[in-house]
Amino acid sequence: MGESAPKKINLNQLKVEVIQDVVIPIPQEIFASLDKLGQQSWRSQVTGTKVKLDTNRARTALLFGMVVADGFIAVQAEDRDEVKRVGRQVLELAGALGVKSAVNEHALSIIEGANAGEWRAVKHELDSTRETVIQTMEEMRDQDFATLVSIGGWLGGTRALASLMDANYKEEGAELLHQPELLADIIRRYREMPAKSHPGPLFDQVEETLVNLKPLMKKGANGNISKNSVTKVKQLTGALSKAAYGN
């Protein structure tokens, strides 16, 4: 047995390193909690939006994260055709990012898993795909693109959560939007990237959206995330998603 853990620590006075390596939750973590509140209308969140690629690789990286989030949503809806479409889209985006060979087997497994209705395996492959792309980009010294993949995934999951709660508001479901520290870390990471790594007006909108989300993704005095905040989160993330997809 080791030493017993203190029941309370003073986070402000502790002189210890807080590791800055932020792990952004995948949509599945939020969806797992949401499912415990009862059945959700996941099918309403399946957009089937197709990506229109251009030469802006930063946009492609952001979209990669969003498409993987779409994959998690399609799995929740158990929509085989949409999951397979996401698998193919993942391959296309990975090709544009120069990481197709790293992702190929995962994407094929997503498609095979959808055919077999092996949803647990598909969820795992989606997380593997995301992490493989991030790791590969870090190895290629494309750290900024890796960050954009993470942010895209987070935005996609947040959009789905806000949209579901906007349609069927529940305090205990909306509470999942309470992510002020995570959002602050995401903004910090985003601002640490040199502007040249993410050119174009889309990324002005990304920063603006992240900043505008800050007051909304924090519990109010009554300890809740209000319906009004949920609606605004849905609108902001929905508009950004639309801009990113180019539709």
Added chain:
Amino acid sequence: MVMKVKSIPARPLLLLLVFIGAGWGLAFIHEGKDAAIGAALPKLDLKKNPYVLREAWWHGELKDGEMKLIKHQLFQRNDYWFWMGASNPDATVSIHIYDDEGNLVDEESFEKGHVAGARVVPKASGAYYIRIKVTGGPVGPTGWAVIYGFR
């Protein structure tokens, strides 16, 4: 070592092995992560409602007696296990979870030499702090890894 995913496995254990292989193949072999995965296996292979292991993980180095904190977003109603492994098998380590006010919120925890684990079922969504420490030695600086699963 890189294990390729050839097909979708039908059995949970097989799925788990494929998963671990995929994780190892991502970057490099890390003895601390290897140890943490070994500690996690029983919870990942539960016949009913097994934990889902995240591919993302943290790693670094700790000196004898050194403590670090990892800040991480958790969600209400989920059930999380965090596992820590040290690269040096002679190290003894601990891991515990605190809420954003510094209160210990472990549902349960264990320490077994160079691996340790802590379980938390958050009462509220938000930032939590994972406190990791090398409690025994002296072994000198050792590599560590923290992985987590949820359900």
